[in-house]
Amino acid sequence: xxxxxxxxxVGITREAFRVHDDGISTNWIEFDGGDLAAxxxxxxxxRVVRQRHRVGxxxxxxxxxxxxxxxxxxxxxxxPIEPPDLPNPGHALLKGIIVDDFEFLDQxxxxxxxxxxxxxxxxxxxxxxxx
Amino acid sequence: MSSGALPIxxxxxxxxxxxxxxxxxxxxxxxxxxxxxxxxxxxxxLSEQWRVGGLNLRTMSxxxxxxxxxxxxxxxxxxxxxxxxLAGSAVTAANxxxxxxxxxxxxxTLSTQDSGTxxxxxxxxSSLAVCxxxxxxxxxxxxxxxxxxxxxxxxxxxxxxxxxxxxxxxxISPTSLDGLIEFLARINPDAHPNISVSRDGRFxxxxxxxxxxxxxxxxxxxxxxxxxxxxxxxxxxxSAGAFVVNSLAGITQPFRSWIKA
Numbered sequence: 001x002x003x004x005x006x007x008x009x010v011g012i013t014r015e016a017f018r019v020h021d022d023g024i025s026t027n028w029i030e031f032d033g034g035d036l037a038a039x040x041x042x043x044x045x046x047r048v049v050r051q052r053h054r055v056g057x058x059x060x061x062x063x064x065x066x067x068x069x070x071x072x073x074x075x076x077x078x079x080p081i082e083p084p085d086l087p088n089p090g091h092a093l094l095k096g097i098i099v100d101d102f103e104f105l106d107q108x109x110x111x112x113x114x115x116x117x118x119x120x121x122x123x124x125x126x127x128x129x130x131x
Numbered sequence: 132m133s134s135g136a137l138p139i140x141x142x143x144x145x146x147x148x149x150x151x152x153x154x155x156x157x158x159x160x161x162x163x164x165x166x167x168x169x170x171x172x173x174x175x176x177l178s179e180q181w182r183v184g185g186l187n188l189r190t191m192s193x194x195x196x197x198x199x200x201x202x203x204x205x206x207x208x209x210x211x212x213x214x215x216x217l218a219g220s221a222v223t224a225a226n227x228x229x230x231x232x233x234x235x236x237x238x239x240t241l242s243t244q245d246s247g248t249x250x251x252x253x254x255x256x257s258s259l260a261v262c263x264x265x266x267x268x269x270x271x272x273x274x275x276x277x278x279x280x281x282x283x284x285x286x287x288x289x290x291x292x293x294x295x296x297x298x299x300x301x302x303i304s305p306t307s308l309d310g311l312i313e314f315l316a317r318i319n320p321d322a323h324p325n326i327s328v329s330r331d332g333r334f335x336x337x338x339x340x341x342x343x344x345x346x347x348x349x350x351x352x353x354x355x356x357x358x359x360x361x362x363x364x365x366x367x368x369x370s371a372g373a374f375v376v377n378s379l380a381g382i383t384q385p386f387r388s389w390i391k392a
Contacts, residue, residue: 002325002337007283011337013347015330052287069366103369106360110343 001054001114009054012112014105016056023093028078029057031090039090040121046081046088049125054114062111063094070104072096258303259289265305265312272316277323281312284326307333310350314376320390324348338389346386348374359386 002011018025029039040055060076067074074096081088097104262285270278289303311326311334324336329349337347343362349355354375359382361368374381379390 001288002327002335003284003287004325005280005283005323007287009287010325011339011345013327013329013335013337066362066367102358103371106347106358106369107362107367110345110360110362 009052009114011114012056012109014102014109016109016112017097017105019097019099019105020093021099023077023079023095024097026058026076026092026094027088027090028076028092029090031078031092034090036115037118037120040115040117041124042088042090044117044121044125045128046086047125048129049117049121051117051122053117055117056112057115058108058112060094063108066107066111067096067104070107072104257289258305259285261305262289262303262308265308269309269312269316272312277315280323281326288326288328301328301330302332303328304332304334306352307350307355310334310352310355310376311336311348314348314350317377318379318391321392324390340385340389344389346382346389350376354381357382357386359383359389361385 001009001016002013004010027039027043029036031039031042034042036055036057040049043049043055063076064074074094077093077095079091079093081091097108263282266278266281266285273281314336315323320338322338324338327335327337329335333349333351333355335347335349337345339345340361341363344360344364346357346359348357354373356371357374358371359369370383370386372381372383379387382390
C-alpha cells in the first residue's frame with residue numbers, strides 16, 4: 001500500500017494484486033445480494049484483518065474498459081473456494097491478466113479505491129484467527 | 132532545507148549506516164573459541180579492516196562522532212542468534228551506534244561504550260529501527276516537515292513488519308531509503324510523495340495527478356526506475372524509464388511536471 005504524509009493508506013501499487021496463472025484473486029462484493037460490509041465480513045472470516053488494513057474496491061466494468069483500450073479481454077468469473085480449503089463463497093477471479101504484465105497492472109492499480117474494514121470485520125478476524 | 136550542497140556530516144553519518152549494512156556477507160562461525168576457563172582470547176584491535184574467522188569488521192566513524200570508533204571483537208555466534216560479545220571503545224564518543232549485517236540478513240546493533248568492558252548484544256534490529264536511524268542521520272538534508280512525514284510513513288509501513296514483510300520474505304532496503312531521501316533533498320518536490328515498499332524491498336515514492344494519474348519512482352542508491360500512468364488521457368498513457376537521484380532529466384513529460392512543475 002502507498003502511505004501518505006500523514007501515515008494513512010491512500011493507494012496501491014501493482015504488487016498488491018495476487019496474480020495467479022488463472023487470474024487475479026478477488027472477492028465479488030455483490031455476491032449473494034451482498035454489499036461491501038458483507039464482503040468485508042467474508043474476507044475477515046478467511047484472513048487476518050487489522051485496523052490499518054484496507055480493502056481495495058474496483059469496478060469490473062472499468063477494468064474491462066481499460067482492457068479494451070489495450071486489446072485485452074478482461075472478465076470477472078465467480079470462483080467460490082470450497083472445503084477442504086477455507087471456504088470463500090464470494091471468491092472471484094479477474095481473468096485476462098498475466099503475472100508479469102506490469103504495464104497493465106500499473107494501470108489497473110489506479111482503478112482501485114481503498115476502504116477501511118469495519119470494526120465488526122476486525123473483531124470477527126480477531127476471534128477467528130486469534131490475532 | 133538543503134538542495135544543492137548537502138551537509139557533509141549528514142552524508143557521512145548515513146553512509147556509515149549503509150556501508151556497514153551492505154558490507155557483510157554470510158559467514159562461517161568464528162574460528163576462535165573461548166579457552167576452557169571460559170574467557171576469550173586476546174581481543175583484537177580493529178585499526179582499519181579485519182577479517183576475524185568468517186566475519187569482516189572494520190573501523191568506521193560512528194553516527195554523532197567526530198572521529199573513528201574502534202571496536203574489538205570477541206565472539207560471534209552464527210547464524211541464527213547473531214549475538215556478539217565485544218569490548219569496544221569509541222575514541223571520541225561515549226556512545227556510538229554501528230550496524231553489522233551478518234548471516235541470513237540478520238542485523239546486529241553494536242553500541243560501543245568507553246569503558247572497554249565486554250558487552251553482550253543480541254540480534255536483531257528491525258527494519259523500522261534501521262530506517263528510522265538512517266532518517267535521523269540524514270535529517271539535516273530534509274525539512275522538518277519532510278522528516279516528520281517520512282517518520283509517519285515508515286511507522287505505518289514497517290511498524291508491524293514482523294508478520295507481514297518477513298512472512299513474504301521481503302528484506303527492506305535502507306539503501307533504497309537513502310536514495311529516496313537524497314532525491315527529496317536535491318529535487319525538493321512540490322509536494323511530499325506517498326511512499327510504499329516494493330516486493331523486492333525497495334522504497335517507492337509516488338505523486339498523483341488527479342484521481343487516475345500517477346508517477347511512481349522506485350529507488351536504488353543513486354537512482355532507480357520510474358513508471359508514469361495517466362488513465363485520464365485518451366488513450367491511457369503509460370511510460371517508464373530510469374532516473375538518477377539528482378535530476379529529473381530521465382523522466383519524460385508530463386510525468387516530470389507532476390513531481391516538480
